[in-house]
Structure formats: structure tokens, C-alpha cells
Amino acid sequence: MSELAVITPSALTIARPQPGEYAPYYDRYVSLVQGDDILQTLDAQRRQMMLLISCREEEDGDFRYAPGKWSVKEVLGHICDAERIFAYRALRIARGDRTPLAGFEQDDYVPNGPFARSPLSDLVEEFIAVRRATISLLRNLDEEAWSRRGVASENEVSVRALAYIIAGHELHHRRILEEKYFPASR
Numbered sequence: 001m002s003e004l005a006v007i008t009p010s011a012l013t014i015a016r017p018q019p020g021e022y023a024p025y026y027d028r029y030v031s032l033v034q035g036d037d038i039l040q041t042l043d044a045q046r047r048q049m050m051l052l053i054s055c056r057e058e059e060d061g062d063f064r065y066a067p068g069k070w071s072v073k074e075v076l077g078h079i080c081d082a083e084r085i086f087a088y089r090a091l092r093i094a095r096g097d098r099t100p101l102a103g104f105e106q107d108d109y110v111p112n113g114p115f116a117r118s119p120l121s122d123l124v125e126e127f128i129a130v131r132r133a134t135i136s137l138l139r140n141l142d143e144e145a146w147s148r149r150g151v152a153s154e155n156e157v158s159v160r161a162l163a164y165i166i167a168g169h170e171l172h173h174r175r176i177l178e179e180k181y182f183p184a185s186r
Helices: 024-030 038-054 058-062 072-094 106-112 120-139 143-147 159-181
Strands: 005-007 012-014 149-152 155-158
Touching: 012 143, 024 159, 038 072, 038 120, 038 159, 058 072, 058 120, 072 106, 072 120, 072 149, 072 155, 072 159, 143 159, 155 159
Parallel strands: none
Antiparallel strands: 005 012, 149 155
16 A cells, blocks of 8 residues: 555545645645545535635625735635636646646636626535535545646646645635634634
8 A cells, every 4th residue: 555545444545745746835735734634624625615605795795805905706716716727737637647737827817707796605606516526526536646746837746736735725715714804703
């Protein structure tokens, strides 16, 4: 049995990625993820984000904690966009595609997204759908797929690192929402 995974009667437990499996920039996200069950973490995050956002009024979605900062809707849209891109990278790499994958510039995506025009409830539903699709993709990978590496944004990355990056990225932004957008709700 490799150090990558331990097979239990009901599941495959994926070991945490090592620093060489992702660009140093992404340690800011990977280091936020606690525990060893990334699939359970991703599912728990879906519920936590839903609880944080779904009880908000529509006008809360337009709130910006400072001039020039993204609105709540834009933050949520950004999380969805980034997760789709990271999951797409995971899919291609898991399937053995060795084609280098381009980076993306978040500051170009957010202004071109329809987030400001979308009802907050629609963005919550979108997040739930994106997260469920990500979990389904990852849940159905075999052990070998988790360890595969490819190149994205000119850096080598493993599939398991991408799963942890997805979780850490969401947690990073959810903490900002909790601390700067909705501090009274804690």
C-alpha cells in the first residue's frame, strides 16, 4: 500500500499533499485544511457555506466591506469559478492528460461574471451544484489518479493537491466573509 492512500472497508482516504506537489503560492490554501478526509471536508464546507449565505437578505449580496472590494455575490461567484477551474485541472490530470494547462486571472473573471445581476439565492445554488460536482468527480477517482501530476499555470501539481487547494481556497474566502462581511453573525 502506498503512502498516498489507505483503503478502508468503505472508502479511500487520501493523504495530504506534500509541498512539492503544488506551487508554493498554494500553501496559503493547503495549510488551512484540517483533517485527513478531504472528501468529508469538501462536503462539510458545502453545508457551512450554505448556512453562512442562505440566510442572508438579497441586499446583503451587494455588500462590500470597503471600496474596490468584491461584493458578497462576487466572492461567491469567484469561489465557483475557481473551483470549476481547479476541478477541470484535476479531471484532466487524473485522466492522464499531460497537456500543460493555462493559468487564469481572477481579476479578469470577476468583472466579466454575471454575479452582480444574479440573485444571491441563485449563487448559493450554483455553489452547491459546483461543490457536489467536484465531490462526485473526486469520489470516483481511483488511487492511481490521485497521485497523477500535471502542469497548470506553469507549475507541477498533483490531483490530491488540487483537491486540497479547492478546500483551502473556499475556506480562505469563507473566513473573509465571516470576518469582514458578516462579523456580527459569529
